[in-house]
Amino acid sequence: MRTAPLSLALLLAAAPLAAQTPDLAEKVERLSREVERLKAEAAPAQPSSTSILGYGEIVFSRYRRDGAKDTADLRRFVLGVTHAFDADTELVTEVEVEHAVSSADDKGEVEIEQAYILHRLSPAWSIRAGLFLVPSGLLNERHEPTVYYGVERNLVETAIIPSTWREGGVQVAGDLGSGFLLQAGVSTGFDLGKWDASSTEGAESPLGAVHQELSGAKAHDLAVFGALNWRGVPGLHLGASIFHGKGSHAASGVPPLSATLWEAHGRWTPGAWDLSALYARGEISGTAAFNQPLVGFPTLMPRTFDGWYVQAARQVWASGPRALAAFARFETVNTAAAFATLSPASLTPAPARAERVWTAGASFNLNPHVVVKADLRRFREDRNQDRFNLGLGWAF
């Protein structure tokens, strides 16, 4: 370290002379190279404390009924840097670009998906502070394309659990022993007042329409969350989580609102099989007063929304690092399962019909880091969503 300023000083001091004397310039150059060699030799050998990670996916979708909707999209491209400051403290970051191009005239987005400090308090306990993924469901914290079946993530963990869901705050994670892992914390929550009843965004994902992603997030009302996962038996993973917070943020004209999302999940991987199931339910209180001035608009705020899925996958072939797996999934999602009663009652929106989706397909892993996927999706309600997907994903 000390040699760097020294070499710089030597070079700077010699530079004017070097410009006048070619021989001297050559000597300075040689000296500089020598200093660099000595620096390299003097440095203690240690593993790099900074690592780069990344993942991405390219998706081609061909719609069954409407060819005009067919798309090919670099859906996400993520690069992350983790840096260990010492044995106990590290920085975790991820930068994501969605849809390849982000500009005023393009649909893409650039976003920081994670940016937090992890500090180990003990071998069993750690604390995170910053922007982190909310521990909810099976996919939100681990959503690399090599991790899940299907070209697209399941609908429950997209529409009900608003993946990719991250908040700013503080959380502790602890190994309670016997396979139990606890996570709990305080974070930013939803800005329920920004609900746009004139758009369809809220019908696609109620909480996705109001989460804040730590982008100038309103923070008058903070949320609390907790997740408990158990992996006490090899191959078996059971867990549940809850997230709750008020979301009016003392905004004028926004009545008191609070949102709660809870879910329970399980995954069992006996041998070649990979079986999973999840149920998620969201509830928002205070919606009657909030919705009353919005009557007539297409998307009022629901009182409850929920969804569940069951999925079965099986590895059907493997050779070295290569593997082929087939899967099938059934899911049902209702982003507006119930509305609070309005005045007069005739203005209360009817609950939405639950969307039921069958997905079946295959994943071919070239190696654990590169996957090619294909699937067919069939929607019971909105048949225009029926499609064939082909995807390429990577993660490292």
Add this chain to the structure above:
Amino acid sequence: MRLRTLALCLPVALLACGGALAPTRGGLSAEAQLGEAIFKDTRLSASGQQACATCHVAADAHGAPNAFPAQFGGAALDLQGTRQSPSIRYLATNTPFFFDKEGTPTGGFFWDGRVDTLAEQAGGPFLNPLEMAMPGKAAVVERLAQGAYADAFRQTYGAAIFADTEAAYRAMTLALQRYQLEDPAFRPYDSKYDAFLDGKVRLSDAEARGLALFNDPRKGNCAACHPSTRGADGSRPLFTDFTYDALGVPRNPALQANADPAHFDLGLGARLGREDLYGAFKVPSLRNVARRKALFHNGRFTSLKEAVTFYVQRDTNPEKWYPRDADGNVVKFDDLPPAFRRNVNVTEAPYDRTPGQAPALDEAEIDDLVAFLQTLNDGFQP
């Protein structure tokens, strides 16, 4: 009527006593008080009988006090204007005229957005030959200098202000602007709908159904241009997005200018020299719309229910609204030259219909919508 006369005279009388303005009275700055006095001063018109307050009557939500399609002005008060006097409430947040990123004309003052500020708007009627009809700025300033508030004017804008006609005229418009910005009477936000937004009252069933029809993009679709919800910053809705639309309002034979069959009021397009905008006029706030005695830029309708019915039946029953030509054909959008009738909005609900189809709202729904619009009147007493 007596109360109105008293209200008009009181500020002038007060000024006549001393000539100087208290620094603040009723929360108004000295400049705003000056603006109030000018607003109500009939001496600033050629007839000596007309002030800003004559056509923008506080008791009528600062709009026209009668059902004339346009008010009468000029030296003998016998010349009719060409457009309805709009309410000048809730204009404080209006912006200078601009085209938004999608090319939508937005902002500006008057029906055609021809000026950019309240002050500029205030300076217009004094010199309009069909309104206050003063022969020029110098004549206005001369009368300002003779007014009971002349000393206050000098105190506010400088002892030599009347020596510079342009500066004095500009100062007068600034005083009028200050008055409109400071006096809460121009933005009381005390309608039943405001109380409803505050959670203090409930709407009746008919009013609530009317609100739903107002908001519903498949029914009234009124909120598309007249937003009914609070802004992202919590600001109260103004029921206008300050844009422009060509509605195809029928020609109004009661408007004297229309006696000339070659006369067409082309609105924003005429001002900008853009044929594609011929017939477009400012989307007004619907606050206090139920108190208006004549509606639309040409005052064609004198009943709110009739105006709402026109919206929903314009395209399903055009024969109800437009005359027929010699061949018996309905002449839709007859207040525009034939070549520019294509400018009229026919794509959005509730216009997106054809003869024979059911209107977007039936009679009962129209009544509900009108009931809701009545909640937008200022001065609600629970």
